[in-house]
Amino acid sequence: MPHFGQRGGTRLSTLFGRLFSDESGQDLVEYALVVALIALASIVMMRNLATSIATTLGSIGARLTGAV
Numbered sequence: 001m002p003h004f005g006q007r008g009g010t011r012l013s014t015l016f017g018r019l020f021s022d023e024s025g026q027d028l029v030e031y032a033l034v035v036a037l038i039a040l041a042s043i044v045m046m047r048n049l050a051t052s053i054a055t056t057l058g059s060i061g062a063r064l065t066g067a068v
Helices: 007-020 026-067
Strands: none
Touching: none
């Protein structure tokens, strides 16, 4: 029967310590989140802008039709 002593536990804690302290991919994830947030905000703003433009052009068209 294998005996897991202090030495095996130390290796495991060292492995988990390295795993949780490794921040090499953290910057990439943060940049991806910022890009996704900017893309989402851009989509919402473009939809609002398109609605405003359509409303304005419809109003101008109605005034021109009424003037003729």
